[in-house]
Amino acid sequence: MKKPESNKWTTVIIVLLVLFVLGWFFSKLIALAAGDIETGNVAIVPVAGTIFTSDGGFFEGVALSGDIVEQIEAADANPEIRAIILAIDSPGGAPVASSEVATAISRVNKTTVAWIRESGASGAYWIASATDYIVADPLSITGSIGVFGSYLDFSGLMADFNVTYERLVSGKYKDTGVPFRKLTDEERRLLQKKIDLMHEAFKEAVAKNRGMTRSEIEALATGEFFLGMEAKGAGLVDELGGKQEALGYIERTLKISAEPVLYQHEPTFLEVLSQFAASFNPRVRVSGTQAQLS
Template identity: 60%
Template sequence: MEKEEKSKWKTVIWVLLSLLIAAYVLSSLISVMLGEVEQYGNVAVIPIKGIILTGSSDGVFSSTIADSSDIVGYIEEASETPGIAAIILEIDSPGGAPVASDEIATALQKSNKTSVALIREIGTSGAYWIASATDHIVANRMSLTGSIGVIGSYLDFSGFINDWNISYERLVGGKYKDAGTPLRSLSDDERAMFQKKIDLLHQEFKDIVMKNRKMSQSQINNIAEGEFYLGSEAKGLGLIDEIGGKDEAIRYIEENLNITAKTVRYEHKPGLIEVLSGIINQRSYYIGKGMADANIGMVR
């Protein structure tokens, strides 16, 4: 009886898996057949969602990472496509690594296409760095933007290991080689060195925004202390050009290029393995959530 039950479950699993694969193949074929229609769009929409990094976006946390290599590739592809007249960067990101942000901004400035940044929920720090490189910035009145600053803070566990009578044996070649280790406190010399690097990055950030947004030195100094601003505030400070959303971004393109805009999205399309992995991860999440909820209910 038990063997029959297991056999039934195996059959059900295989049938479901086969149906899933068949559905994926069918949708892929439909996408290929419709691909010719899709490429007639004349405005490329490129999402920048999540933390901006130079690393790969593969893995469990891929949905929270904006890979600069992918985004630069989409910008270059759109730039080389004759039918594409403009690029909209759809931004929903708190920022990320300076190099990754600069790579995207540089690719955008090399492009010969009209560009618009559309800031949705958030476009701060490195994401704003990128937005400033576009021809026009649109944000919702409640969007978060700005945050022109640099952070290098970290946790210091030296007090914790001292409390547990754990020692850190320092063996280095070069006095700064282990600067920043969480296992000992910074010396005054090391702190000054780190602050100097952070100040250099901050000045670079300020200079780029000042140039891109055509601001004066006093203007950038007043808004570049790491503070974030609502879209309604950012407009008056010169950080954005317009309050609005996708309609306003498209209208800017249509009015400036005298075209009727039709958007086409440039983004990563998941393969079969990623689809299956996502389903498994989601299933595991809900199983774990159900168990946690049940335990919480018992505690109550």
């Protein structure tokens, strides 16, 4: 009796998959038929969501450094593009991912501008600082030059339920930061040292990019976030405003009429299919200490 029910669900899944594939192909055909190919001389590269090197199978709310770097390099290689605007709306992200994008910007041979919208904090500010000019909304959140590696400690909760953690490691630091036991004082000092090293790299990058002295960056690199209007007075941004102000800077600097064109990663069919499949298989990931710029 259960077999027909199983066949029924198999048929439903196949039909949904076929409809999904057809919908994807038709959307591409319609875009081509409509001439959905824009031209311009100012590339707009979005940096939206938390910045990582990999999304682990999720797409929404994540800005992948590889995709952003790819668009930056494509815009830099296009002779018709005179300048690049990074449209930033991100709370930050992983140190390596942020550094990768900032490095790509530093290698660009064209005028670069950061346009901070709702948020351009932490790792996103690291990226913004690598551009030639930063425009931020007066009420945007920016700065937040710091690093955190905090995590939840479940050891007390486990004790309440009489659950124990059997420690089997090779190398005394191998399970440092697991949420199933408390840190030793030595481990805490070790992790704090790593976090401080990341913070130092963050500060050095921003100071170099913004032409700040050691004392100036030390005063700002406390992890505090600033509103755009505060960041302007602190020397973290150059102008308050939005897209038009960013384009205006380019027009004044290059003596051109700015024509923006969007440069963003278009997911491949396999990526879209992976996202579709992931929606039927929600996952919860629990990790130990993972440093993020904050």
